[in-house]
Amino acid sequence: MIKLYDRGAYVINGTEIVEDSTRALEEIQSKYDYVTSKTEAQKGTMAYGIISEHNISDSDEALQLKFDSLTSHDITYVGIIQTARASGMETFPIPYVLTNCHNTLCAVGGTINEDDHKFALSAAQKYGGIYVPPHLAVIHSYNREMMAGCGKMILGSDSHTRYGALGTLAVGEGGGELVKQLVGKTYDINRPEVIAIYLTGKPSASVGPQDVMLQIIGKVFKNGYVKNKVMEFIGDGVSALDIEFRNGIDVMTTETTCWSSIWCTDEKVQEYFVAHDRADDFKALNPKAVAYYDGMVYVDLSEIKPSIALPFHPSNVYTIEEFRANAPEILKKIEDEARALCGGECDVDLLGKYRDGEFYVDQGVIAGCSGGTFDNIVAAADILEGNSIGNGNFSLSVYPESQPAYRALVENGSIGKLMDAGAIIRSAFCGPCFGAGDTPAHNEFSIRHTTRNFPNREGSKPRGHQMSFVALMDAKSIAATAMNGGKLTGADEIEAAYKKLDYKFDKSIYEKRNYNGLAHPETEKSLLMGPSIKDWPAMPPMKEHMLLKVSSMIFDEVTTTDELIPSGETSSYRSDPYKLSEFTLSRRDPQYVNRAKEIRTESEALLNSDETAFENVFARIKTAGFEVSADNVSYGSSIFAKKPGDGSAREHAASCQKVLGAWANFAHEYATKRYRSNLINWGMVPFIIKEEPQFKMDDYVFIPHLKKAILAGNATMDAYIVGQEVTPFKINIDALTKDERDIIVSGCLINYYKETRANA
Structure with missing residues (x-):
């Protein structure tokens, strides 16, 4: 209950x-x-x-919070350190752990991933941090084992930064919030x-x-x-x-x-x-x-009974018993949603997996910060001991959370039991959670003890006519299903002798391989910058008025960060803002990038005082009584989504829009604080519109005196749709701190800190 x-x-x-x-x-x-x-x-x-x-x-x-330590992994730390460098950081002022559990495989993008790893090691040496090499530990497992402490606070650039069970109040945020800590500022939030x-x-x-x-x-x-x-x-x-x-x-x-x-x-x-x-x-x-x-x-x-979160969200929850009793009806709904997600272009058949009253899955995965824990793997081994997953289509992969846990599982026999049953044992890697490992084949159904099952997060590409499915389950029920060769089975349907085995942690595994430069920065060292590691592009400050062109409109009830910038195949480009931006909204609105680029080109012309493309729209704005010109108008793209930002903390969901020239989002509400903060830190205005939008795709929206309104802390302001007529409507901005207001009008966090240093 x-x-x-x-x-x-x-x-x-x-x-x-x-x-x-x-x-x-x-x-x-x-x-x-x-x-x-x-x-x-x-x-x-x-x-x-x-x-x-x-x-x-x-x-x-x-509140203005100072954290005890920071942590990032290898698809976020490069951008954070680059931003912090540009913002004036000279050393890491507090412990900063750089792990390597996302771009671990170095299998995509040539040398790009390993270049990032070498960058992080050189950064740990230069600025005084901790570097955890690839395959050694999942980010959150390492922080549980080595950094958490009762009464502490930890800030991480991964949304699953959670160590509450160890008495640590931990927060997952976009990179900009870590940058603030790295340059001696605070994390500002109302209690x-x-x-x-x-x-x-x-x-x-x-x-x-x-x-x-x-x-x-x-x-x-x-x-x-x-x-x-x-x-x-x-x-x-x-x-x-x-x-x-x-x-x-x-x-x-x-x-x-x-x-x-x-x-x-x-x-x-x-x-x-x-x-x-x-x-x-x-x-x-x-x-x-x-x-x-x-x-x-x-x-x-x-x-509580064994449960399953069906595609396409962790909240789509049934008990396994409920799902099996109503499988045809539920599967039909998932099929319909899948066809809608891929625009009807994918050949989808889940009902074909329902045979003789049973549902058969194709893959099981136990991995990462949620699934790959010592106890989960011991329980799975107890269930599979003496059994076989079979030599048919079903496969099972198990990823222990850290090398110390892996060693303990080898020593107590759990790994042997799993291997004897046919499971594949892999290293500490978060890949299955975001589409960089164990990606299922088209139309396959995977059950996973990982964190998310958003659409296509597992690696499929709907615009490439690919669709696969992920459901979340506990390791015990995944093992029970594996024991039955892929026939969906709750752990309460089998008999198992669960053993309680002691976990002997061997810290020397980390001491022998990690680089620990805490409080010992070697500032004379140089950063190792691979050819794909690029600085952030210049981002102009806001002028007095704002002119936006609506470049994408999404009417889904919730828009995830995976839809704003895909995970998986984009991981190798997280250190190159330009290449990464090419993937923005690629799974949700494939034409967005081209539209945004056209707007960016026009914006660059306007920055150079070329008003040619704006003669008509400026003329219409002037009929409403506003004097506008290249000197006083910022111009860029914008998107509308009902509730954007559920899911990952990755700042790229916002920064990629900014690189493409965006200045704002419009939304009924923002799914998470972290996405809204990412928008702000990249100099984008998080507008709220309470009703259905009156504007349409490709409409111009003009907000007069926006800079003044933001600096004054105005909650409501006038805006105008500039069509054949100029139509007024109201827009809102939820409360901003003084720093947030200054960051937005500066154009981004980097500009804000440059201005702060210049005025010091």
């Missing part, structure tokens, strides 16, 4: 739940006289205390609301962490219950879960669109830190005697 409270709640001594009401507060105050108000009770959450300890502003609401995730009971032996979190995602994603909030895990059920089980739940909180997560800590967390030779990083974390939460998700773990 999962219940969402329709109002806030007080939690007394971590166990007693009292729904919010005036009477409830009065009764609490009679027992706890220090609770003078609901506001005071809000200070009782763990999140409040950790955030406050990292806030350096004078305000308790408008987030905190939602209690109250766990009670104990899960059955057949249920794993993915089952629990998929059910929670299914309840809270579409209604935005935890959007941009902190999920705080409390309740008697926490103690029933081992640490890796908690980690597996925690990392998937990203798929709810929450801002971060935190858990109460206990002796199991303490044992984890002791086992990793970091006993000093433990401290007990619990809510105070009275803690007020802005909402509550009540989860009875004993009622």
